[in-house]
Amino acid sequence: xxxxxxxxGLFRDEDRAxxxxxxLKKSSFKLHKVHSPVPSHKIMNVLDRDRPxxxxxxxxxxxxxxGFFTGFLLAIYTASEWSLIVSGKPVIALxxxxxxxxxxxxxxxxxxxxxxxxxxxxxxxxxxxxQYDERCSGEHFGVVAQCDDADQDRxxxxxxxxxxxxxxxxxx
Amino acid sequence: xxELTYTEIDATVLNTLTxxxxxxxxxxxxxAAGILIGLSCWIYQIFVGIGVxxxxxxxxxxxxxxxxxxxxxxxxxxxxxxxxLYLFRAGWRNPIARAAETMTVFAxxxxxxxxxxHLGRVWLVYYMLPYPNQRYLWPNFQSPLVFDLxxxxxxxxxxxxxxxxxxxxxxxxxxxxxxxxxxxFYKILSLGWTGExxxxxxxTRGYLFFAAxxxxxxxxxxxxxxxxxALAVVPGWHSTIFAPxxxxxxxxxxxxxxxxxxxxxxxxxDYKRIITDDVxxxxxxTIIFTGLIVGFAYATEYxxxxxxxxxxxxxxxxxxxxGDYSLEFWIMVVCNSLVPLLFFFKKYRRSTPWLFGxxxxxxxxxxxxxxxxxxxxxxxxxxPHAWGLYxxxxxxxxxxxxxFCLFFFLFLxxxxxxxxxxxxxxxxxxxxxxxxxx
Numbered sequence: 017x018x019x020x021x022x023x024x025g026l027f028r029d030e031d032r033a034x035x036x037x038x039x040l041k042k043s044s045f046k047l048h049k050v051h052s053p054v055p056s057h058k059i060m061n062v063l064d065r066d067r068p069x070x071x072x073x074x075x076x077x078x079x080x081x082x083g084f085f086t087g088f089l090l091a092i093y094t095a096s097e098w099s100l101i102v103s104g105k106p107v108i109a110l111x112x113x114x115x116x117x118x119x120x121x122x123x124x125x126x127x128x129x130x131x132x133x134x135x136x137x138x139x140x141x142x143x144x145x146x147q148y149d150e151r152c153s154g155e156h157f158g159v160v161a162q163c164d165d166a167d168q169d170r171x172x173x174x175x176x177x178x179x180x181x182x183x184x185x186x187x188x
Numbered sequence: 189x190x191e192l193t194y195t196e197i198d199a200t201v202l203n204t205l206t207x208x209x210x211x212x213x214x215x216x217x218x219x220a221a222g223i224l225i226g227l228s229c230w231i232y233q234i235f236v237g238i239g240v241x242x243x244x245x246x247x248x249x250x251x252x253x254x255x256x257x258x259x260x261x262x263x264x265x266x267x268x269x270x271x272x273l274y275l276f277r278a279g280w281r282n283p284i285a286r287a288a289e290t291m292t293v294f295a296x297x298x299x300x301x302x303x304x305x306h307l308g309r310v311w312l313v314y315y316m317l318p319y320p321n322q323r324y325l326w327p328n329f330q331s332p333l334v335f336d337l338x339x340x341x342x343x344x345x346x347x348x349x350x351x352x353x354x355x356x357x358x359x360x361x362x363x364x365x366x367x368x369x370x371x372x373f374y375k376i377l378s379l380g381w382t383g384e385x386x387x388x389x390x391x392t393r394g395y396l397f398f399a400a401x402x403x404x405x406x407x408x409x410x411x412x413x414x415x416x417x418a419l420a421v422v423p424g425w426h427s428t429i430f431a432p433x434x435x436x437x438x439x440x441x442x443x444x445x446x447x448x449x450x451x452x453x454x455x456x457x458d459y460k461r462i463i464t465d466d467v468x469x470x471x472x473x474t475i476i477f478t479g480l481i482v483g484f485a486y487a488t489e490y491x492x493x494x495x496x497x498x499x500x501x502x503x504x505x506x507x508x509x510x511g512d513y514s515l516e517f518w519i520m521v522v523c524n525s526l527v528p529l530l531f532f533f534k535k536y537r538r539s540t541p542w543l544f545g546x547x548x549x550x551x552x553x554x555x556x557x558x559x560x561x562x563x564x565x566x567x568x569x570x571x572p573h574a575w576g577l578y579x580x581x582x583x584x585x586x587x588x589x590x591x592f593c594l595f596f597f598l599f600l601x602x603x604x605x606x607x608x609x610x611x612x613x614x615x616x617x618x619x620x621x622x623x624x625x626x
Contacts, residue, residue, distance in 0.1 A: 039230045049384050049385060049386065049590075050384070050385040051382055051383045051384055051385070052383050052385065052388065053194060053357075053361070053615060054615045054616050055391065055392045055610055055616070056214065056386040056388075059385060060351075060385075060388075060389065063385055064389065068409070069393070070389050070390045070393040070394075071439050072390050072397065073393060073397060076397045080401075087338075090318055090329070091329035093327075094299045094318060094326035094327065094330060095326075095327060095330070096326075097324060097326055098319070098324065098325050098326065098482045102328055102330055102331075103330065105330055111331055112329065112330045112335070113329060113330075113334050115338075115339075115389040115408075116329050116334075116338055117403075118408060119335075119338045119339050119342045119405075119408065119412075119593070120338070120342075122342055122343060122346065122405045122408075123342040123346065125397075126345070126346045126349060126350075126398065126401050126402075127345075128348055128396060128399045129401070130270050130353070130394075132390070132392055132394060133353070133391065133394035136385075136390040137386065137389075137390040137391060137394075138386075139356075139379040139380060139381065139387070140244045140379035140380050141379075141380040142375065142379075142380040142382045143380070144377075144382045144384070144435055145380060145382065148382045150364035150365075151364075152366045152382065152383050153357070153363075153381075153382075154194060154195065154361060154364065155193070155194035155195050155196050155198070155384055159581070184249065186204050186218070187315075
């Protein structure tokens with residue numbers, strides 16, 4: 017079986033990293049992933065051109081809708097369990113219950129958002145750290161590409177040619 | 189700010205996480221002693237009864253409720269800075285957003301203690317939870333106090349999650365430059381974050397939704413707090429302007445607390461290149477805006493009382509300015525509405541001692557605003573023979589001291605153990621083409 021190799025090009029400059037990604041897409045190498053210390057719009061523009069948007073929003077929306085009905089129904093259910101008129105308001109008083117519904121909308125929306133974020137970004141996942149360079153949380157942009165065993169040197173040379181300051185090889 | 193590099197930002201922020209010196213631990217110990225005083229007073233109150241506080245007819249809500257509203261207010265500007273200014277893309281908020289968010293979380297925690305303290309028999313707190321008692325009676329969701337429970341617990345949950353999510357990339361940066369137990373600590377907290385593009389793609393989206401949800405929440409929470417008063421019929425409380433008035437006041441006091449915390453922080457940790465004079469000046473300019481709203485609200489209350497031709501309302505507001513608590517009232521007016529006007533002059537906005545001094549005065553003024561509203565209303569309501577005054581007892585003062593110490597204690601622990609400035613957001617503010625790693 018042919019062994020696949022992964023090479024990381026490390027760039028101090030964002031524009032050079034973007035240039036390397038664009039060149040990689042046109043080359044015979046396969047772009048695997050990109051690490052960056054900040055959410056780079058330039059990298060997003062290159063990588064997300066043909067991809068659908070993140071699905072986190074659907075989780076947030078679902079959480080919000082569930083929360084709204086949970087809050088409203090909780091208030092209605094508890095009031096109807098003991099039909100006592102308080103402060104002259106009807107037992108099921110929709111205006112005050114809207115406040116409970118609103119707060120639950122926000123609470124469940126945020127909880128949905130967190131679930132969406134964790135599941136979509138696949139966190140927590142500590143084994144990621146085995147294939148990672150610590151400089152990528154500081155000042156470097158890391159571009160990881162895949163190649164055949166025989167093309168490893170060529171891929172490393174490619175990154176150096178694109179202005180990469182350092183390189184690293186991962187064997188998966 | 190453009191002269192900073194990625195490396196310098198990391199070095200400056202992560203330097204603050206080095207093992208602290210003796211002065212730090214002495215300050216922490218002094219604050220811990222203050223917390224113990226507060227805790228002792230609370231335990232004494234639990235054993236002896238709520239009567240050891242100064243609250244009595246007609247003033248049933250004293251410093252416990254004043255401090256509750258004060259700390260919820262302090263919490264608000266953290267969300268203003270982290271969420272609302274984020275949505276407005278105000279870049280100047282980046283250096284102070286993390287500390288302001290932290291202030292929010294700790295202030296809500298501190299505020300949340302006061303309803304428990306005021307409850308007296310604190311073990312009965314579960315009566316407030318949506319859980320039926322022995323008679324199958326549930327909490328009354330028409331009550332503003334139950335709104336408050338729902339709103340404050342939502343706010344604590346949301347602001348804590350927002351704070352932690354915003355810190356993930358920075359925890360990873362701290363992990364990558366730490367050693368020993370600290371490295372393990374940050375490794376667990378950072379959840380395996382590697383700054384992979386796929387992570388950023390979902391993270392930026394999720395963070396945006398966080399900010400979008402936190403913005404209406406922050407406005408709703410202090411509106412709900414204001415309805416604790418406005419939904420009653422007490423003169424001085426029963427007012428339609430309370431929700432916007434309280435929200436503006438909350439942001440006013442929170443911004444002042446941001447200055448109170450940031451100015452020593454930047455001096456101690458050499459943050460002057462990150463938390464620049466321009467950042468502090470922008471906070472001061474926002475304080476002018478909130479101060480004018482608060483001043484306008486004070487004037488509007490008098491206008492409403494005069495225009496209503498309601499004798500009780502007119503008497504209540506006459507007494508507020510000229511009666512037994514007139515000193516507290518004038519401290520409120522001067523500190524919250526007049527002193528911040530000094531920020532119209534650049535000289536005061538650019539001077540750190542003036543910024544710090546004025547921020548303290550606003551904090552004092554905002555505390556007294558809550559005193560004037562919460563105590564002033566029931567002390568002088570409809571029936572002259574039911575009028576009465578309130579003075580906080582030593583036990584209340586001890587508890588108040590303890591909670592103030594608790595807030596600063598938590599903040600001090602935070603600044604030495606977690607990144608107090610968002611490195612990621614600071615890097616994002618760097619201008620295009622700057623040498624990231626040089």
